[in-house]
Amino acid sequence: MTLHWVPAAERPDLLAAPVARAVREVEGAEVAEIDPELADTAAFCERYGVRLDESANCVVVAARRGGETRHAACLVLATMRADVNGVVRRRLEARKASFAPMAEAVELTGMEYGGITPVGLPEHWLVLVDAHVAEHPRVVIGSGVRGSKLRVPGAALAALKTADVLSLAIQDEPKPI
Template sequence: MTGTLDWAPAGRRLELLAAPVAAAVGGIEGARVAPIDPELADTAAFCAHYGVGLDVSVNCVVVAGRRDGAVRYAACMVPATGRADVNGVIRRHLDVRKVSFAPMDEATSLTGMEYGGITPVGLPADWPVLVDASVLDLPEIVIGSGLRRSKLLVPGKALAGLPSATVLELLRPA
């Protein structure tokens, strides 16, 4: 359920997208965008207010780990109804000893996006985009737009086509 939002083709509403997202969204067929109240950008508040199902909301979790003195960043796309296995699957995939959520100031400065709106569309080319396999089965998903004042609606399978995307089983066991 995509709620009560006024969705428009993303290419026609570029002002609702962060600059790196606006530059990359043209590569996603069927991408739509809708304005929202930025105070309601966090998943639970957003879904409740706009009538969007948690089952179609996908969160972008930015993580960082160190290896040989270098920081490795990744964007992990997980359903809002699940929790990412940060210290298992994600840590092993990044080949780091320890992984944690990236600090907000680093995540925003490196992506050119607002905290709470970070999305895999338009991320730095060297960042892996790790996508939970269950997301690909969803006809449409709601993700960030790079800004807290809007959301993107894209086909779930579109995430697998993003540069540097890898599909994995990312969720922690129940």
């Protein structure tokens, strides 16, 4: 199945509301409609012929210290995983960091689970972008909804207002597709 990429600003109907508001500031962002049942990375890549190392996952992290919880997003290639208990926790100066529960991530972002993306997150959230993503010519990420994907230059993700580029990924074990 082939993806039909168009400039993201031309198809706000394919984006979650916060993403549609923010995407105009992301240079080179394109969007393609997909089957929402195939939004999960492995299924999407297999069906649409996108390599896992061309796709990135965005996870919401809850960092806790002294009774305070702060949220951030981590963006890593699909072949890797975020070092939440090491690099991420230290960067967020937290005693404990973990993936935010699904319902909490959905409520706080205004995006659908399986489509959460760094574009359009709350303005005070830090977006931790792995260096592999920042160096990528074009990476496929969520669009805020399960029915589409964004394709964005890594440099544009590194240029997001609250982005911090660092080596936060651990190479994942290869997964059968």
